Amino acid sequence: xKFNSLVIHGGIDGDKTTGAVTVxxxxxxxxxxxxxxxxxxxxxxxxxxxxxxxxxKLIADLENGYRGFAFGSGMAAISSILMMFQAGDHxxxxxxxxxGTFRVVDKVFKNFGLEYSFVDTSEKANIIHHIEDNTKAIxxxxxxxxxxxxxxxxxxARITKERDLLLIVDNTFMSPYLQRPLDLGADxxxxxATKYLGGHSDLVAGLVVVKDEELATKMHFVxxxxxxxxxxxxxxxxxxxxxxxxxxxxxxxxxxKKVAQWLSEQTWVKKxxxxxxxxxxxxxxxxxxxxxxxxxxxxxVNDEATLNKILSNLKTITLAESLxxxxxxxxxxxxxxxxxxxxxxxxxxxxxxxxxxLSVGIEDVEDIIKDLDVSVK
Ligand SMILES: *Cc1c(COP(=O)(O)O)cnc(C)c1O
Numbered sequence: 026x027k028f029n030s031l032v033i034h035g036g037i038d039g040d041k042t043t044g045a046v047t048v049x050x051x052x053x054x055x056x057x058x059x060x061x062x063x064x065x066x067x068x069x070x071x072x073x074x075x076x077x078x079x080x081x082k083l084i085a086d087l088e089n090g091y092r093g094f095a096f097g098s099g100m101a102a103i104s105s106i107l108m109m110f111q112a113g114d115h116x117x118x119x120x121x122x123x124x125g126t127f128r129v130v131d132k133v134f135k136n137f138g139l140e141y142s143f144v145d146t147s148e149k150a151n152i153i154h155h156i157e158d159n160t161k162a163i164x165x166x167x168x169x170x171x172x173x174x175x176x177x178x179x180x181x182a183r184i185t186k187e188r189d190l191l192l193i194v195d196n197t198f199m200s201p202y203l204q205r206p207l208d209l210g211a212d213x214x215x216x217x218a219t220k221y222l223g224g225h226s227d228l229v230a231g232l233v234v235v236k237d238e239e240l241a242t243k244m245h246f247v248x249x250x251x252x253x254x255x256x257x258x259x260x261x262x263x264x265x266x267x268x269x270x271x272x273x274x275x276x277x278x279x280x281x282k283k284v285a286q287w288l289s290e291q292t293w294v295k296k297x298x299x300x301x302x303x304x305x306x307x308x309x310x311x312x313x314x315x316x317x318x319x320x321x322x323x324x325x326v327n328d329e330a331t332l333n334k335i336l337s338n339l340k341t342i343t344l345a346e347s348l349x350x351x352x353x354x355x356x357x358x359x360x361x362x363x364x365x366x367x368x369x370x371x372x373x374x375x376x377x378x379x380x381x382x383l384s385v386g387i388e389d390v391e392d393i394i395k396d397l398d399v400s401v402k
Pocket of ligand 1: 098170197216218220229
């Protein structure tokens with residue numbers, strides 16, 4: 026089945042018992058057993074729940090992996106992946122990963138003896154330079170937030186395969202519609218399903234897909250042992266969101282391209298971060314890695330007065346954190362999502378006080394542009 030059909034019919038399609046075209050919400054904690062140990066395959070809902078299993082099978086199909094796992098948030102998914110490692114293991118992370126990922130590694134897993142390096146993974150030499158005897162995995166986010174830095178997944182996969190390391194990719198910004206890391210050589214792919222997969226800003230969830238049985242056994246052990254699972258209702262809601270992923274992503278990309286192009290023509294815009302602009306230099310390999318460039322744009326304006334003018338009187342776009350929903354969201358990373366990073370580090374990374382991040386929604390693009398147009402405000 027091709028992708029646009031798979032988002033609708035992948036995983037478990039409908040309900041065999043009743044013919045219902047959607048998977049039922051099995052709102053139950055436990056399951057009756059016929060005799061001791063004789064059951065339908067379900068014993069207790071932390072271990073397995075049919076509604077959760079349906080969304081897990083669906084994401085496994087979409088990422089072309091062996092098995093999927095659903096968690097209560099993106100952070101629960103990331104934490105559960107990290108719990109497959111041991112004290113003394115070393116992991117290399119992209120240096121501008123999601124802030125929550127940095128925080129959980131640096132403030133929580135550090136206390137349990139996990140060793141780590143945050144490096145610019147867009148440069149192969151940086152990665153190789155930081156590989157130690159106890160390095161077990163490389164964890165990559167591409168594109169990154171908010172500066173849209175790209176890492177070549179196939180190139181990193183060559184490094185991890187040669188050395189028997191795991192390659193973990195946070196695919197939140199792209200979704201499997203635009204980028205499939207397992208096909209590019211990754212071992213584990215994860216999502217904050219709160220963003221594009223859910224797509225409607227109405228739930229918080231995390232998804233993981235692994236490429237083989239051995240990793241699936243390990244991941245399921247942690248999921249069941251630690252218990253950071255997604256509930257049946259949110260699993261169902263997430264499935265409903267995923268069904269329109271393909272058509273939403275198409276419009277996100279189309280709108281973002283038009284907004285980025287328009288921004289590039291404005292004199293008050295100093296810099297634009299959007300890999301789809303013809304002025305952004307990217308390699309052929311990176312161009313092939315992603316089907317299109319997604320719905321996220323960051324741009325720097327000339328001064329704070331311009332920034333304030335944009336933010337005052339927004340009609341279509343909402344000032345809010347998060348991304349990936351049908352509605353356009355705008356944020357100022359230096360003052361919102363990245364406020365906890367010291368000013369000098371922010372400056373070095375390029376997250377200036379006049380940097381704006383835009384999650385381009387699927388509204389009429391003219392309305393989105395009208396909100397940004399300071400010349401008519
Ligand atoms: C939001 C986000 C996360 C964290 O996910 P939650 O669902 O908020 O816990 C992880 N990675 C990326 C890239 C994100 O955007």
